[in-house]
Amino acid sequence: MITSPVTSSSPNIDIRLASIDDLKALLVLEGKAFTGDRLSRRSFRHAITSSGSALFVAMKEDGELLGYALLHLRQGTHLARLYSLAVSPEARGLGIGKLLIRACEKKTLKKGKMLLRLEVSDVNHNAIALYQKMGYKEFGHYDAYYEDQTDAIRMQKRLRHAGDEQTTRAIPWLAQGTPFTCGPASLQMVLSSMHPDYQATPNDELEIWREATTIFMTSGHGGCHPMGLALAAKKRGLSADVWLSEEGPLFVDSVRNELKKNVITRVHESFAQQCEDVGVPLHYTAMPLAQLIEAFDDGALAIILISTFRMDGKKSPHWVVMSGYDEHCILVHDPDLDDDKKLPDDPPSPLDCQYVPIARDEFEKMSRFGQSRLQATVVLKRL
Template identity: 60%
Template sequence: MKIVVRNAVSQDIAELVQLENTVFKTDRISRRSFRHALNSDNSALLMACEIEERDGTVIESIVGYSLLHLHQGTRLARLYSLAVSHLARGKGVAQALLQASEQEALSKNKIVLRLEVNEHNIPAIKLYEKFGYRKFGHYDAYYEDLSNALRMQKRIRHLSQERVSVALPWIQQGTPFTCGPASLQMGLAALVKSYMADPDDELQIWREATTIFMTSGHGGCHPMGLALAAKKRGAVAQVWLSDKSPLFVDGVRDALKKDIVTRVHSMFAKECDDKQVPIRYFAMTLSDLLMAFDGGAIPIILISTYRMDGKKAPHWVVLSGYDDQCIYVHDPDPSSNEHSSVDCQYVPIAREDFEKMSRFGQTRLQTAVLLSTT
């Protein structure tokens, strides 16, 4: 007998569901979720099969699986689930699945593989530690039975430098249009000891910083508005902008809405001048951002989500670290049910991809709000 790992196919789903229901008492993956993973470009479903030859006939028995989520636009992969049949324990199935999962993530050009494991699952924790996974966090009441999870990760492609990062809390945006306020709250919580982030203040920041209209739906947040909100809450803030023209008007077709967005821009610019919030107009480089980060500032950066979801939407994230190949961000938006807060912290994005993502719209707008204490 030998263990072979292969890609799952639709004919495996019934056995996958049976295995899932046998191995796990809670937090089970549904038939629909397995089918979705098989049809998704951002997931990989691997099967471990025990191969046996009997009387010249090859018999294949499914003894385990692993499910990977491959985060579009980033260098992050997540080992969402790994299961081994009770009858196949001690045969190296988990090890084979783990190694195959790492190779699958590497083939998709991922750098970091993350996972969650029940803190009471000592055999699994020892296996992960044996293969180089290190604990980097703790997630209370993560599972349906309210047991806790350990966060673990491994650098599956080695880099030449250690990551430079800042301790930054992660805050999830409470609405589809408050990525800016949630990002600002992360920076404020890290820098201003007296600041307490709460959902009401998230909405209040949006009210203070909104552009009122965007291409459709609710308006997002203007960098000047975010900087003014930051100063009001005890931080030192400055705005970096690549363009002096009114922001976000290119995608607004309605003449009245375009006029309002333009007037809001002018009002923010005047208020920044009145309240001595610096605005620096220049084409910022990644080196400029990292130099400010090394100096103690926390940059909140506007990116385009096109490489992440294909929607070309403006989105605010927080720079939380970097190394010689990647920029790391805290993203306030878990964009699908496949993502958890673990996936949204220190998200690795290749430097060349980040430089493209940090230019928004037809004008290639670059903007950031830099928070500091001095």
């Protein structure tokens, strides 16, 4: 949600991080700046106190609030998002928006992020012009994104030089429908990219999970086995190769119950036999990053198992899709909207989950799961 900042400047404006004492003024400004999509007191308070956000305010010498900018910093990635920017109607013409954006850019760089993204109403021509002047480029579009049903333009700016331009693939993004179907949702993204006629339905998401599940994990529903995902992909018309850093049953160290260990082992052995029967190659070695990029350049897409620890502090196995790369980063489509971390009036956005830049060294750490540092990659191609 972006209001219309302008580009002149004033030396008497102080840009600082917001404090709890600013809450009342922030709510008043929010009411002036927006007729819908407003942030609540709870959201402002969370932004002020959260380590994952930065809320900047622009103040006059007499203490009057002239504007604010809310920045979200995605943990474990090189991505930041300018979530909301507002300027008091009485302060237009002072360059408040530009000053606040600069503050967000400096914070983004200080936190080690490389890419700053935002969305802006396609009818907000003044804001769009300012972002373009400041180096932001359009890279996407959302229909009926705001409460008033206006569309949103997606823009981004690379704040740190990253060598060559990004190499990306046009991959439809899909959210996982349950906490345990990241693997099926990732496969559905690949299927939607490679087979445009494929219908990514919630029923097929569950069917893929039924075909690929390990049955048991530490608690709750079992996740998806890489061989199971490869077999599900093969069944739906793709060629699949599986790269595993170990030969034995996967995930057994995540459970203590002997019955569960036995079931996981039997499922693993069954998947391995099915792969042999239908001709799905199994490579018992970690896929080198250089080879992964080479496969991407040759038209393949990869589903990769990561640990979410560096992103959310949890040691959970999670499947993502490689959607691009540049000299310093691997880009991924993450099917998890992470609803648990969002407030009611700060809804999760697909903007935060597409082409997520992760530093290569950080990605290599993420793509090792559990005590055995398991690495699993499923490489998919059109037949």
